[in-house]
Amino acid sequence: MSAPTLNQFQQQVSELLLRHRSVLDVLSKYGQTGASVNRAVAKAVTECGCIEVNARKQQYSEDPELEDAKALLETHMEGHVCEHCRDVLKAELGRNLFYMSALCNLLEINLDEVVAKESDKCSTLGLFNLT
Secondary structure, eight states, X not given: OXXXXXXXXXXXXXXXXXXXXXXXXXXXXXXXXXXXXXXXXXXXIIIIOSEEEOOOOOOOOSOOOHHHHHHHXXXXXXXXXXXXXXXXXXXXXXXXXXXHHHHHHHTTOOXXXXXXXHXXXXXXXXXXXXX
Protein backbone atom coordinates (compact mmCIF):
# COMPACT_ATOMS: atom_id res chain seq x y z
CA MET A 1 0.00 0.00 0.00
CA SER A 2 1.50 3.33 -1.03
CA ALA A 3 1.55 6.42 1.15
CA PRO A 4 -1.23 8.90 0.51
CA THR A 5 -0.40 12.03 -1.43
CA LEU A 6 -0.80 15.45 0.14
CA ASN A 7 -3.93 15.95 -1.96
CA GLN A 8 -5.42 12.70 -0.69
CA PHE A 9 -4.56 13.58 2.90
CA GLN A 10 -6.07 17.05 2.52
CA GLN A 11 -9.27 15.53 1.12
CA GLN A 12 -9.39 13.05 4.00
CA VAL A 13 -9.03 15.90 6.52
CA SER A 14 -11.86 17.74 4.79
CA GLU A 15 -14.12 14.73 5.21
CA LEU A 16 -13.18 14.16 8.86
CA LEU A 17 -13.24 17.69 10.24
CA LEU A 18 -16.61 18.17 11.92
CA ARG A 19 -16.12 19.88 15.28
CA HIS A 20 -13.71 22.62 14.25
CA ARG A 21 -15.26 24.13 11.14
CA SER A 22 -14.66 27.74 12.18
CA VAL A 23 -11.42 29.27 10.98
CA LEU A 24 -10.90 30.52 14.54
CA ASP A 25 -11.22 26.99 15.93
CA VAL A 26 -8.80 25.65 13.32
CA LEU A 27 -6.29 28.45 13.94
CA SER A 28 -6.34 27.84 17.67
CA LYS A 29 -6.00 24.05 17.23
CA TYR A 30 -3.14 24.55 14.75
CA GLY A 31 -1.35 26.77 17.28
CA GLN A 32 -2.07 24.30 20.07
CA THR A 33 -0.68 21.37 18.09
CA GLY A 34 2.43 23.39 17.23
CA ALA A 35 2.94 23.99 20.94
CA SER A 36 2.48 20.25 21.55
CA VAL A 37 5.28 19.50 19.08
CA ASN A 38 7.52 21.92 20.97
CA ARG A 39 6.53 20.30 24.27
CA ALA A 40 7.30 16.81 22.96
CA VAL A 41 10.81 17.95 22.00
CA ALA A 42 11.24 19.54 25.43
CA LYS A 43 10.11 16.31 27.13
CA ALA A 44 12.61 14.31 25.08
CA VAL A 45 15.25 16.53 26.66
CA THR A 46 13.96 17.05 30.19
CA GLU A 47 12.10 13.83 31.01
CA CYS A 48 13.58 11.14 28.80
CA GLY A 49 17.03 12.58 28.24
CA CYS A 50 17.54 10.86 24.90
CA ILE A 51 18.60 14.21 23.46
CA GLU A 52 20.40 17.12 25.07
CA VAL A 53 20.50 20.77 24.15
CA ASN A 54 23.80 22.57 24.45
CA ALA A 55 23.25 25.97 22.87
CA ARG A 56 25.64 28.84 22.45
CA LYS A 57 26.30 31.55 19.91
CA GLN A 58 26.80 30.19 16.40
CA GLN A 59 30.28 30.69 14.99
CA TYR A 60 29.83 32.10 11.50
CA SER A 61 32.63 32.00 8.98
CA GLU A 62 33.70 34.81 6.70
CA ASP A 63 34.30 32.09 4.11
CA PRO A 64 31.27 31.96 1.79
CA GLU A 65 31.69 28.24 1.04
CA LEU A 66 28.55 26.32 1.96
CA GLU A 67 30.32 23.17 3.07
CA ASP A 68 32.59 25.17 5.39
CA ALA A 69 29.59 26.95 6.89
CA LYS A 70 27.75 23.63 7.38
CA ALA A 71 30.75 22.24 9.23
CA LEU A 72 30.83 25.21 11.63
CA LEU A 73 27.13 25.66 12.36
CA GLU A 74 25.62 23.42 15.00
CA THR A 75 22.16 22.05 15.75
CA HIS A 76 22.83 22.52 19.49
CA MET A 77 21.42 19.04 19.93
CA GLU A 78 23.30 15.99 21.13
CA GLY A 79 22.11 12.40 21.11
CA HIS A 80 19.33 10.77 19.14
CA VAL A 81 15.60 10.69 19.70
CA CYS A 82 14.66 7.31 21.20
CA GLU A 83 11.90 5.17 19.71
CA HIS A 84 9.33 6.22 22.34
CA CYS A 85 9.99 9.94 21.89
CA ARG A 86 10.06 9.48 18.09
CA ASP A 87 6.58 7.91 18.23
CA VAL A 88 5.29 10.79 20.36
CA LEU A 89 6.83 13.36 18.03
CA LYS A 90 5.38 11.67 14.95
CA ALA A 91 1.92 11.72 16.54
CA GLU A 92 2.21 15.40 17.49
CA LEU A 93 3.57 16.37 14.07
CA GLY A 94 0.72 14.41 12.48
CA ARG A 95 -1.88 16.35 14.47
CA ASN A 96 -0.15 19.59 13.50
CA LEU A 97 -0.23 18.55 9.84
CA PHE A 98 -3.92 17.65 10.21
CA TYR A 99 -4.81 21.18 11.34
CA MET A 100 -2.51 22.75 8.75
CA SER A 101 -4.44 20.79 6.14
CA ALA A 102 -7.74 21.88 7.69
CA LEU A 103 -6.64 25.51 7.53
CA CYS A 104 -5.68 25.08 3.88
CA ASN A 105 -9.11 23.57 3.21
CA LEU A 106 -10.92 26.48 4.82
CA LEU A 107 -8.81 28.99 2.89
CA GLU A 108 -9.20 26.99 -0.34
CA ILE A 109 -5.43 26.49 -0.64
CA ASN A 110 -4.02 23.27 -2.05
CA LEU A 111 -1.33 21.99 0.33
CA ASP A 112 0.43 20.15 -2.49
CA GLU A 113 0.75 23.45 -4.38
CA VAL A 114 2.16 25.14 -1.26
CA VAL A 115 4.83 22.44 -0.93
CA ALA A 116 5.61 22.53 -4.66
CA LYS A 117 5.95 26.33 -4.66
CA GLU A 118 8.20 26.28 -1.58
CA SER A 119 10.32 23.53 -3.13
CA ASP A 120 10.66 25.56 -6.35
CA LYS A 121 11.66 28.59 -4.31
CA CYS A 122 14.31 26.54 -2.49
CA SER A 123 15.63 25.20 -5.78
CA THR A 124 15.69 28.60 -7.43
CA LEU A 125 17.09 30.66 -4.57
CA GLY A 126 19.37 28.01 -3.14
CA LEU A 127 21.54 29.57 -0.46
CA PHE A 128 19.78 32.91 -0.81
CA ASN A 129 16.62 31.25 0.56
CA LEU A 130 18.27 30.74 3.96
CA THR A 131 16.33 32.45 6.72
